[in-house]
Amino acid sequence: MRIVLVGPPGAGKGTQAAFLAKNLSIPHISTGDLFRANISQGTELGKQAKAFMDAGDLVPDEVTIGMAKDRMEQPDAVNGFLLDGFPRNVSQAEALDVMLQAEGMKLDAVLDLEVEEDEVVKRIAGRRICRNDSSHVFHVTYAPAKTAGVCDTCGGELYQRGDDSEATVRNRLEVYHTQTEPIIDYYKAQGLLVTIPALGEVADVTKRAMDALKK
Template sequence: MRIVLVGLPGAGKGTQAAYLAKNLFLPHISTGDLFRENIRQGTELGRQAQSYMRAGQLVPDEITIGMARLRMRQPDAVDGFLLDGFPRNVFQAESLDQLLKDNGDSLDVVLDLVLPQEEAVTRIAGRRVCRDDSSHLFHVTYNAPHEPGLCDVCGGELYQRQDDTEETVRKRLEVFDRDTSPITAYYRLRNLVVGISALGSVAEVTERSMVALRERGIRAGRGDTHDCDP
């Protein structure tokens, strides 16, 4: 089973990818993890990627594709995977198709987490992080602290990360519209896209995704002959 997860920033792709991968017994492959692991191991691709990142430049597609190619060849991914953050543009999508074709494989489904843009802005711009412990996360609307500006756990100051400001979020959405949203149209031509509402709780979105997969006849991994449970 080979799945690609797409959606606006703020749609919850990382969270959903983790839950779905666990339910489907699939490795979760994310672009961020690929970069971090290659940099940590000091691979040639990792060194190349780090040089671009340190210069504040985008990592070229060829490097990202090379990392994805190596990761998909690892034993745990031979029979399937869930991709999160890759492909990021149509060129990467075409390259992924060729990688799979070379191995006699193909994608099974593209799950599109659908979220209104203004909701994406609200979700991201409302995030607040504790300065004393970045694992303490809050939201001004959905998970507000008892005392404004202070962490409920340790009393540390809550702040808004630069990447979470409304201005930055809207720029990210513009980049998504330009570079990433065409992927959905690319895959829709092959009847691979299933739209899933990203509104509601994490559990609700996960259940919608699992139901949609069952409806397309996609079953759990590891040779399981039973439909996946929601």
């Protein structure tokens, strides 16, 4: 299957993408992984992306599209893939359609993980990270530390990352509404959109998505 996963920041796309890709035996292709791989390997596209990022500029669509195209042409993606973070806007969605059509392929479904905006803010703004080890992650509501501000594992100080502040999260949501949300209507018009309520346990959300795909 060839699937695109969309949803606002904090909807759990990365977590769901990993589970769905495993259940469907297809590679999980995320924009973040594409950028990291191309930059670390020193590919031409990676060099171009790094130059824009170092200058504080957005990476142009053509660079992102080029990376995605290269990845989708790898042998492990011959029977399908799950795209996470790409396409990010309508221009990229149109480019993806052109790429697939050129290969005689098409998308099977676009899964939209639906979460209320206030829940997104609560999920992200409530995260607390250990200063000693960033893999130690807590949440003031869903997974609180036994002692407020202190890591259960190593006793390190827990803090809120700058990009997890409520103001930053709401700004990220505004960017999502402006740039990415329009692809929902784009795919709805093609009859590909499947909306998945993303509240609840991870396994329950995965089951909803798998059940929807079977239909």
